[in-house]
Amino acid sequence: MSDSTAIVNGAPADAHEHPHPPYQRHHFESMGQQVDATSFAMWLFLLTEVMFFGGLFTAYLIYRNWYYPAFVVGSHQLDIFWGTANTAVLITSSFTMAMGVWSAEMRRKGLLVFFLVMTFLLGLAFLGIKTIEYGEKIEKHHVPGFHYSVQSFVDSRSDKEVFEKYHDKSLPLDMARHTEVYFSLYFAMTGMHALHMIIGIAILAFMIVRARAGAYTTGHITFVENFGLYWHFVDIIWIFLFPLLYLISRHGY
Amino acid sequence: MSTTIVSLPDQSTARVPKTNFLTKENGLLSWLLTGDHKRIATLYLISITFFFFIGGALAGLIRLELLTPQSDLMATDTYNKVFTMHGVVMIFLFLVPSVPATLGNFLIPIMIGAKDLALPKINLLSWYLYVVGGILVLYTMITGGVDTGWTFTVPLSTHYLNTNVLSTGLAVFVAGFSSIFTGLNFIVTIHKMRAPGMTWFRLPLFVWAHYAASILMVLGTPVLAIAIVLVALERTTGIGVFDPAKGGDPILFQHLFWFYSHPAVYIMILPGMGVISEVVSTFARKRVFGYTAVAFSSVAIAVFGFFVWEHHMFIMGVSNYSTLVFSLLTMLVAVPSAIKIFNWTFTLYKGSITFETPMLYAFGFMGLFTIGGLTGVFLGTTGTDIHLTETYFIVAHFHFVMVGGMLMAFLAGIHFWWPKWTGRMYPEKISQLAALVTFIGFNFTFFPQFIVGTLGMPRRYAAYPAEFQILNVFSTAGATILGVGYLLPLLYLAWSLKYGEVAGNNPWQATGLEWQIQSPPLTENFVEIPVVDRDAYDYEWLERQKEKEVTTSVG
Amino acid sequence: MSAKQEQHLSKHDQLLHDFHDNLDHVVPPRIYIIVGSVLLIFTGITVAASYADMGVFNPVVALFIAVVKATIVVLFFMHVKYSSKLTKLTVAGGIFTFLVLVGMTLADYVTRAWGRW
Numbered sequence: 001m002s003d004s005t006a007i008v009n010g011a012p013a014d015a016h017e018h019p020h021p022p023y024q025r026h027h028f029e030s031m032g033q034q035v036d037a038t039s040f041a042m043w044l045f046l047l048t049e050v051m052f053f054g055g056l057f058t059a060y061l062i063y064r065n066w067y068y069p070a071f072v073v074g075s076h077q078l079d080i081f082w083g084t085a086n087t088a089v090l091i092t093s094s095f096t097m098a099m100g101v102w103s104a105e106m107r108r109k110g111l112l113v114f115f116l117v118m119t120f121l122l123g124l125a126f127l128g129i130k131t132i133e134y135g136e137k138i139e140k141h142h143v144p145g146f147h148y149s150v151q152s153f154v155d156s157r158s159d160k161e162v163f164e165k166y167h168d169k170s171l172p173l174d175m176a177r178h179t180e181v182y183f184s185l186y187f188a189m190t191g192m193h194a195l196h197m198i199i200g201i202a203i204l205a206f207m208i209v210r211a212r213a214g215a216y217t218t219g220h221i222t223f224v225e226n227f228g229l230y231w232h233f234v235d236i237i238w239i240f241l242f243p244l245l246y247l248i249s250r251h252g253y
Numbered sequence: 254m255s256t257t258i259v260s261l262p263d264q265s266t267a268r269v270p271k272t273n274f275l276t277k278e279n280g281l282l283s284w285l286l287t288g289d290h291k292r293i294a295t296l297y298l299i300s301i302t303f304f305f306f307i308g309g310a311l312a313g314l315i316r317l318e319l320l321t322p323q324s325d326l327m328a329t330d331t332y333n334k335v336f337t338m339h340g341v342v343m344i345f346l347f348l349v350p351s352v353p354a355t356l357g358n359f360l361i362p363i364m365i366g367a368k369d370l371a372l373p374k375i376n377l378l379s380w381y382l383y384v385v386g387g388i389l390v391l392y393t394m395i396t397g398g399v400d401t402g403w404t405f406t407v408p409l410s411t412h413y414l415n416t417n418v419l420s421t422g423l424a425v426f427v428a429g430f431s432s433i434f435t436g437l438n439f440i441v442t443i444h445k446m447r448a449p450g451m452t453w454f455r456l457p458l459f460v461w462a463h464y465a466a467s468i469l470m471v472l473g474t475p476v477l478a479i480a481i482v483l484v485a486l487e488r489t490t491g492i493g494v495f496d497p498a499k500g501g502d503p504i505l506f507q508h509l510f511w512f513y514s515h516p517a518v519y520i521m522i523l524p525g526m527g528v529i530s531e532v533v534s535t536f537a538r539k540r541v542f543g544y545t546a547v548a549f550s551s552v553a554i555a556v557f558g559f560f561v562w563e564h565h566m567f568i569m570g571v572s573n574y575s576t577l578v579f580s581l582l583t584m585l586v587a588v589p590s591a592i593k594i595f596n597w598t599f600t601l602y603k604g605s606i607t608f609e610t611p612m613l614y615a616f617g618f619m620g621l622f623t624i625g626g627l628t629g630v631f632l633g634t635t636g637t638d639i640h641l642t643e644t645y646f647i648v649a650h651f652h653f654v655m656v657g658g659m660l661m662a663f664l665a666g667i668h669f670w671w672p673k674w675t676g677r678m679y680p681e682k683i684s685q686l687a688a689l690v691t692f693i694g695f696n697f698t699f700f701p702q703f704i705v706g707t708l709g710m711p712r713r714y715a716a717y718p719a720e721f722q723i724l725n726v727f728s729t730a731g732a733t734i735l736g737v738g739y740l741l742p743l744l745y746l747a748w749s750l751k752y753g754e755v756a757g758n759n760p761w762q763a764t765g766l767e768w769q770i771q772s773p774p775l776t777e778n779f780v781e782i783p784v785v786d787r788d789a790y791d792y793e794w795l796e797r798q799k800e801k802e803v804t805t806s807v808g
Numbered sequence: 809m810s811a812k813q814e815q816h817l818s819k820h821d822q823l824l825h826d827f828h829d830n831l832d833h834v835v836p837p838r839i840y841i842i843v844g845s846v847l848l849i850f851t852g853i854t855v856a857a858s859y860a861d862m863g864v865f866n867p868v869v870a871l872f873i874a875v876v877k878a879t880i881v882v883l884f885f886m887h888v889k890y891s892s893k894l895t896k897l898t899v900a901g902g903i904f905t906f907l908v909l910v911g912m913t914l915a916d917y918v919t920r921a922w923g924r925w
Contacts, residue, residue: 027369
């Protein structure tokens with residue numbers, strides 16, 4: 001066989017003993033094998049992501065156990081409206097992504113581009129809402145390590161809007177200090193999640209360009225499908241982050 | 254009865270095949286942008302060897318310092334940096350990728366009858382990530398080193414040190430992803446790319462061992478990644494997740510760190526055990542005793558390996574009840590390893606044993622790994638661990654399994670598959686001598702450390718009580734001999750590239766698909782994808798083949 | 809290609825055809841709409857539940873709902889319901905390892921308070 005193995009060259013156009021579609025790589029014996037292998041590879045990658053976030057969930061569970069009152073008042077600082085909105089945004093984006101994969105399977109280019117663009121916009125909306133939320137935290141000095149203030153926790157009445165909703169009791173100083181651990185985990189977990197969103201959105205932008213050129217509507221949908229798996233996974237992480245961080249207990253004392 | 258099984262072609266007429274994966278394309282870019290698993294394995298072999306000798310030089314410095322009880326060769330801070338870098342380089346840049354990234358990469362597609370791994374681009378990415386990790390480690394060393402110990406224990410690494418924790422953490426993070434992608438590639442390949450007829454239970458045990466190690470790489474390494482990220486965040490922003498002053502728990506770091514680092518030792522040893530299965534079978538001319546048991550033991554080691562990590566933390570302040578549970582589980586994880594040793598021994602029984610270099614290393618492995626493994630039992634028992642932990646007993650234990658075990662297996666594999674990789678044989682006499690020198694040097698270096706550890710000498714100290722000096726001197730003397738034992742292969746293997754005898758397809762008269770193709774292999778491995786209809790280690794089939802004398806190389 | 813190889817390859821192709829995850833089975837949009845709606849409804853339920861005082865059951869209910877949501881995303885959006893046994897086993901393996909990490913680490917923390925023998 002005369003084909004080059006340097007991957008910088010594309011698959012050459014010369015005649016083969018065994019004809020196969022142009023997007024089948026030469027080390028695979030059939031398209032079925034290639035599709036299976038790449039899909040399995042994506043699932044294994046998602047397993048690594050599960051374990052990566054797993055460390056953060058472990059830390060969360062331990063400290064929530066130790067410092068429950070601090071976690072409760074800390075979570076009251078998160079706006080339930082924005083959190084719920086973000087959850088709805090992400091669920092919808094998962095829906096549009098699944099519809100995108102379906103459109104690719106049906107070889108409907110226009111529809112595919114539409115759904116990819118919707119997913120992209122919803123992803124941006126999620127990040128926009130996150131920016132608003134992070135902004136609120138920065139304003140109130142609830143960012144660990146950056147002039148962190150326990151004022152709202154040692155004197156709960158000093159934070160009027162939150163006090164009106166939940167009537168939290170003021171915490172003793174040492175427990176109030178542990179709210180910094182809560183916010184550390186909040187930023188670490190949502191930050192890591194947001195990073196994965198950003199990467200996903202960037203790939204979506206790339207895919208929209210390629211989809212418009214018809215790359216995914218000729219029967220070779222693996223890229224869209226595997227990206228869909230990634231996107232749904234990021235949604236699942238948020239499905240757990242939302243109740244753990246926002247919904248610890250919204251019934252006041 | 255002959256004393257060697259080596260069967261080489263007539264040297265006056267034999268030539269290394271002109272068309273092979275090494276000569277297929279020329280130019281730097283054809284190597285740096287290659288998708289060929291064999292070329293990537295070669296790139297890895299060169300980089301791993303480079304970092305091995307750096308780690309070895311650091312070891313030399315450690316042993317030099319420990320010649321005298323005082324901390325007189327270097328300041329104690331410097332000593333801390335030296336042993337930390339030795340650990341980081343040897344573990345992350347040598348032991349973890351050693352067999353999988355070189356021999357595994359090279360052999361797995363051929364052994365299962367495929368043209369390449371499932372994801373060649375990811376394979377190349379793995380190598381580049383390794384190189385970046387290596388460069389970051391070099392950067393760390395040049396800019397002052399890091400002295401936390403390779404275990405990065407908090408709060409030392411997050412609050413009390415001014416050294417390059419961040420760059421080392423980043424290096425390990427990047428190298429970790431190299432490992433993850435290699436493991437991921439292997440799992441997909443072994444599941445999806447086997448040739449027709451190559452069922453799971455016809456696979457060579459080398460493949461089973463790598464499959465098990467790959468599961469550990471994929472599931473364990475990400476937890477190390479998040480532990481490093483948290484340390485980095487703690488160091489730069491003071492978020493408080495490990496800081497007791499803010500309510501954090503330093504032990505949490507250790508849970509996350511050892512959740513990876515214990516399976517890591519199995520990532521390191523399982524591929525080596527895979528090599529030993531192949532070597533023992535070939536040089537005893539017998540199929541491995543209890544194939545199924547060895548295959549399942551590999552997977553069992555991987556699974557149980559996830560349940561025992563707290564045995565590295567018995568004295569750290571974890572609950573007594575959890576130490577009970579983890580101690581019991583540690584006893585269980587020793588069983589599959591023992592099963593493998595028994596099965597290799599039974600393979601030898603009534604076999605036709607010859608003592609070529611790979612077999613010498615394999616014998617070394619079997620003995621030294623057994624000793625190292627048995628000493629692990631003392632450490633897994635909480636009561637004795639309290640006295641032995643953080644002493645030289647631990648240092649001796651892990652060097653017996655890792656150097657006496659894993660490194661010997663690596664050398665066994667390199668020698669065994671050298672003719673397949675390069676088309677040339679290594680020089681037998683000097684390599685046997687080197688193996689002997691290594692074995693002697695190893696025992697002189699590390700056996701005294703068991704004694705000195707039991708007597709109470711702590712690890713990671715530049716200065717020690719004077720009564721331990723003589724054993725330390727023995728140990729350093731042994732280390733010098735060991736160094737010679739490792740330098741020799743570097744020299745004679747390089748020599749053999751030009752002057753070694755032409756090997757032919759199957760100098761060892763071994764079974765296995767890799768020995769049915771030319772040496773070095775074609776880029777696409779097989780002219781036709783083979784159809785497999787026999788089990789592994791089928792020596793009867795080999796006898797019948799010899800009678801037919803069919804050559805399958807392309808000139 | 810030899811006759812034997814041809815025979816084996818067609819059988820091989822047959823086997824591969826059986827492995828096809830999704831090219832043969834297309835999930836209809838109707839399913840996605842139902843799943844998406846269920847997810848949104850459950851989100852509303854879980855928010856409402858956090859306002860109710862159920863004592864120790866608050867986190868139990870919240871986690872339970874989250875697990876249900878994640879499960880239907882995995883089964884339907886990620887097509888695992890229609891996928892091969894290998895895929896299902898892979899997902900199970902990942903969940904299992906995650907539970908080992910969380911569970912056995914927590915075992916240490918929970919039992920610390922039990923004090924010395």
